[in-house]
Amino acid sequence: MSSEVTSRPGVRRIGLTTYLEQARWGVWDTRAALLPATYAAMVAAVGAFPVLLPPILPTDVAGAAAAAIAGIDGLVLTGGTDVAPDRYGASAHDETDAPRGERDAWELALLRAALDIDLPVLAVCRGAQLLNVATGGSLHQHLPEVLGSDVHRPAAGVFGAVTVAVEPGSRLATIVDEAPEVRCHHHQAIDRLGAGLTVTARAGDGTIEAVELAGHRFALGVQWHPEEAGDSRLFRALVDASR
16 A cells, blocks of 8 residues: 555444464464455555454444444455355255355345445445345355356366356446456355345346445445456445445
8 A cells, every 4th residue: 555545534444354264374373363465455445444343242242343433434345265154044954165254244244234324335245145144134055056067166266267258237237248257166045135236237147246235325346356457446435435
């Protein structure tokens, strides 16, 4: 982040949720709050300042989340491991990741606090799934069993190229192309749609690739990873909505 960006008056602060995982660097091997640098790079590229919001579970999680949200102008729910199935009343599939209870609880609290004050929210991949779960929806836990294809996650650490059809007239359609090719890495996806959500993009196989939440100035979830494609348009739209 350049001093020019951080010193400009009116620079927007965009919160980014993080992983909490065992990690190694230098001589250390310990739990760490971490996030791919591409997210912060996209926020900086549109002239905003990234603020990392690591998973914390104080006694008053809701109060801590509200305090965190009060200090930022927009929220990005980032990608990561699967949302725990008990959050939407399901038993875990054999292919579902081990639960990250701290992260789920923290991000759900952040999301609710953001929506309560109509703070702009961009939800990416896992974030889009969390947005659906938070509004009462459910998830397909292993897409290859549903689709008979692993196109959305060809291999571990490999992004799939998927063309999505964007709903004309949607908020998303004003930001991206009507049929963009996007980078995906997910084996889960939205199943039952949450209350108030509208599907605004699908893949050719019918997989829900984007949703928008009615009644909010900007609450948009995409199943793909714009930050990995160097596509700053959704981040710019989030920052614009925060002004």
